[in-house]
Amino acid sequence: MPTTTSTPAARTTLRSAETPAHAMPSVASVDLTPFEAVNFQVDRAARALGMPEHQQVGLKTPFREVMVELPLHRDDGTMRTYHGYRIQHDNSRGPMKGGLRFHPRVELDEVRALASLMTWKTAVVDVPFGGAKGGIDCDPAELTRKELEYLTRLFVGRIHMLIGENEDIPAPDVNTNPQVMAWIVDEYAKYRGFTPGIVTGKPLPLGGLVGRLSATGRGVAIVTERAAPDVGVTLRGARVAVQGFGNVGSWAAHSLAALGARVVAVSDVHGGVFHGDGLDVEALMAESRSTGSIIGFDGVERISNEELLALDVDILVPAALEEAIRADNAGDVRARMVVEGANAPVTPSADDMLMTRGITVVPDILANAGGVTGSYFEWVQNTQRFRWSAQRVEDELVRTLTTAYGDVRAAAREFDCSLRTGAFILAVRRVAEATELRGG
Numbered sequence: 001m002p003t004t005t006s007t008p009a010a011r012t013t014l015r016s017a018e019t020p021a022h023a024m025p026s027v028a029s030v031d032l033t034p035f036e037a038v039n040f041q042v043d044r045a046a047r048a049l050g051m052p053e054h055q056q057v058g059l060k061t062p063f064r065e066v067m068v069e070l071p072l073h074r075d076d077g078t079m080r081t082y083h084g085y086r087i088q089h090d091n092s093r094g095p096m097k098g099g100l101r102f103h104p105r106v107e108l109d110e111v112r113a114l115a116s117l118m119t120w121k122t123a124v125v126d127v128p129f130g131g132a133k134g135g136i137d138c139d140p141a142e143l144t145r146k147e148l149e150y151l152t153r154l155f156v157g158r159i160h161m162l163i164g165e166n167e168d169i170p171a172p173d174v175n176t177n178p179q180v181m182a183w184i185v186d187e188y189a190k191y192r193g194f195t196p197g198i199v200t201g202k203p204l205p206l207g208g209l210v211g212r213l214s215a216t217g218r219g220v221a222i223v224t225e226r227a228a229p230d231v232g233v234t235l236r237g238a239r240v241a242v243q244g245f246g247n248v249g250s251w252a253a254h255s256l257a258a259l260g261a262r263v264v265a266v267s268d269v270h271g272g273v274f275h276g277d278g279l280d281v282e283a284l285m286a287e288s289r290s291t292g293s294i295i296g297f298d299g300v301e302r303i304s305n306e307e308l309l310a311l312d313v314d315i316l317v318p319a320a321l322e323e324a325i326r327a328d329n330a331g332d333v334r335a336r337m338v339v340e341g342a343n344a345p346v347t348p349s350a351d352d353m354l355m356t357r358g359i360t361v362v363p364d365i366l367a368n369a370g371g372v373t374g375s376y377f378e379w380v381q382n383t384q385r386f387r388w389s390a391q392r393v394e395d396e397l398v399r400t401l402t403t404a405y406g407d408v409r410a411a412a413r414e415f416d417c418s419l420r421t422g423a424f425i426l427a428v429r430r431v432a433e434a435t436e437l438r439g440g
Contacts, residue, residue: 032347032348032349033109033113034109034110034112034113034114034322034323034344035109035110035112035113035116037113037344037347037348038113038116038117038120038344039060039116040348041348041420041421041424042056042059042060042116042120042424042428043056043060044421044424045421045424045425045427045428046059046428048415048417048421048425049425049428049429049432051428051432055432058435059090059428059431059432059435060116062087062088062089062090062112062115062116063088063089063090063091063096063130064087064088064162065085065087065088065108065112066085066086066087066088066159066162067083067084067085067108068083068084068085068155068158068159069081069082069083069084070082070083070084070136070151070154070155070158071154072147072150072151072154074147075144075146075147082136082137082138082151083106083136083137084134084135084136084155084158084159085106085107085108085111085134085135085136086111086132086133086134086159086162086163086168087108087111087112087114087115087132087133087134088115088130088132088162088168089112089115089116089118089119089130089131089132089133090116090119090130090131090431091130091167092130092431092434092435092438093122093123093128093129093130093430093431093434094122094127094128094129094130095128095129095130095164095165095166095167095168095169096118096129096130096131096132096167096168096169097118097122097129097130097131097132097168097169097171097372097375097376098114098115098118098131098132098133098134098170098171098173098372099114099118099133099134099170099171099172099173099174099176099371100133100134100135100136100170100171100172100173100176100180100184101133101134101135101136101173101174101175101176102135102136102138102139102140102148102174102175102176102180103135103137103138103139103174103175104137104138104139105137105321106135106136106137107137110135110322111133111134111135112133113322113344114133114343114344115131115132115133116131117131117133117343117344117364117365118130118131118132118133118372119131119427119431120365120423120424120427120428120431121364121365121366121368121369121372121427122369122372123426123427123428123430123431124365124366124369124404124407124408124423124426124427125366125369125372125373125400125401125404126400126403126404126407126430127372127373127376127400128376129169129372129376132168132169132170133173134159134170135173136151136155138151140175148180149183152180152183152184152187153183153186153187156183156184156187156188157187157191160187160188160191160192161191163188163198164192164195164198165195165197165198165379165382165383169197169198169199169200169375169379170184170198170199170200171199171200171201171371171372171375172201172247174246174321177201177247178201178202178203178208178213179203181199181200181201181202181203181206181208182202182203182206184198184199185198185199185202185206185207196382197379197382197383200212200374200375200378200379201213201375201378202378207378207381207382208378209374209377209378209381209388209393210388210389210390210393211374211390211393211394211397212374212375212377212378212393213247213251214247214251214254214255215370215371215373215374215375215393215397216247216248216251216252216341216368216370216371216374217247217248217249217250217251217252217253217254217255217319217341217370218251218252218255218370218397219367219368219369219370219371219373219374219397219401220248220251220252220255220256220317220319220339220341220367220368220370221252221255221256221258221259222255222370222397222398222401222402223339223362223366223367223369223370223401223404223405224256224315224317224337224339224362224367225259226401226402226405226406227337227339227360227362227405227419228315228337230360230409231336231337231360232336233314233315233336233337235256235259235260235261236259236260236261237260237261237262238261238262238313238314238315239261239262239264239311239312239313239314239315240253240256240261240262240263240264240313240314240315240316240317241263241264241265241266241308241309241311241313241315241316241317241335242263242265242266242267242317242319242341243266243267243272243305243308243309243316243317243318243319243320243324243345244267244268244318244319244320244321244341244342245266245267245268245284245288245294245319246268246319246320248319248341248342248368248371249266249317249319249320249341250266250281250284250285250288252317252319252341253266253281253284253317254281254282254285256315256317257278257281261315262277262278263278263279263281264276264277264278264279264311264313265279265303265308265311265313266279266281266284266294266308267294267303267304267305267308267320268288268293268294268295269293269320270293270294270295271295271302271303271304271305272294272295272302272303272304272305272307272308273294273295273297273300273301273302273303274300274301274302274303274308274311275299275300275301279300283297284297305320305324306329306332309324309325309329309332309333310329310332310333310334311334311335312334313334313335314335314336314337315335315336315337315338315339316333316335316337316338316339317338317339317340317341318338318340318341318342318345318346319341319342319345319368320342320345321342321345322342322343322344322345323344323345323347324342324345324346325338325345325346325347325350325354326347326349326350327347327349327350327353329350330346330349330350330353330354331353331357333354333359335359336359336360337359337360337361337362338354338359338360338361338362339361339362339367340361340362340363340364340367340368341364341367341368342364342368343364343368344364345364346361351420355418360418360419361418361419361420362419363419363420363423363424365423365424365427366404366405366408366419366423369401369404370397370401373396373397373400373401374393374397377393377396377397407426408422408423408426409422410422411423411425411426
């Protein structure tokens with residue numbers, strides 16, 4: 001059984017540093033854990049809103065934490081026990097929503113942080129969800145397809161009573177994909193009947209959404225297109241570097257290139273490639289699909305992930321894992337704006353350093369919210385039993401993210417603060433309002 005614990009010019013350039021007069025926490029410590037780093041931003045926003053401390057504590061505390069053991073009999077006859085996590089952070093605005101990742105680094109504090117980020121992300125784009133996140137501390141590359149399927153189904157069997165299309169709805173994340181979601185749909189059906197809305201990011205034949213796979217990366221481009229003029233960057237011809245060429249990074253690069261930007265560098269876990277005149281993103285995507293990496297791409301200069309972060313570009317998109325930009329390398333960043341494709345790729349201490357240097361950071365809870373926005377569309381499609389067209393998905397994605405950017409920019413200007421603090425102020429205010437209205 002699961003273990004649970006309750007717990008007024010035409011264009012105004014956005015400020016890139018916090019106003020000292022605000023009653024907010026001081027510069028972040030470099031020693032914050034992932035969950036502490038998220039809560040640092042929540043506290044900063046809550047204090048700007050004048051919230052009492054007890055209300056801050058309530059907003060930060062997860063609704064439920066679940067950890068289960070997952071014993072796996074390997075095909076070679078050995079036995080290995082993995083650990084599965086599902087952190088349900090907040091449901092004041094609707095069913096909890098968040099991805100499921102398979103990665104050796106998955107652990108409780110990380111999942112808490114990601115679940116909390118989902119609460120604030122869904123509030124920023126104003127979709128009727130709360131926040132959750134889950135994961136298994138495994139490396140899918142070391143497992144056979146049969147082993148991975150068994151592990152996924154075992155995890156669902158351990159937590160099925162705590163998830164549901166009106167309770168908690170998982171989705172793909174790092175190292176998970178539509179096939180994993182299909183296994184979840186099938187396993188969940190054994191307990192509750194066929195319920196396609198139990199997860200999003202599914203294959204199309206099982207109720208998936210056209211465009212969901214590319215929605216996060218597409219959303220990065222949509223938000224970048226809206227933010228660039230406010231930072232004084234002309235997107236057409238802008239030099240872009242993308243760290244992380246997985247699902248989010250590749251589609252972000254593809255969409256930015258389609259908007260006229262010049263993608264000069266991309267990287268994956270094996271390293272990066274650079275070409276000053278711009279890269280053929282579609283060819284890189286084909287290379288990644290066929291070989292599993294872009295590192296062997298012809299006619300380019302090889303660079304490391306750290307070198308990519310230090311390139312002289314207009315826009316830097318960290319779209320890999322957390323804490324890519326830290327206090328020890330933030331001084332090397334030369335981009336004019338950083339757009340967070342990944343979750344929490346910039347630590348709070350690095351964030352303050354970038355702001356002090358005049359580098360605008362478009363925060364993850366806005367920049368990569370295209371994924372959860374697409375998930376909302378898929379969930380609506382499943383609950384209404386009415387399939388959406390590709391054009392409707394695109395139109396609604398653009399509308400939702402354009403509105404969200406406008407709301408965040410307005411909050412940043414109202415409070416004379418950064419986009420990140422503006423986004424958290426907007427989100428915290430919305431979640432607090434819903435919590436108060438529900439009472440209890």
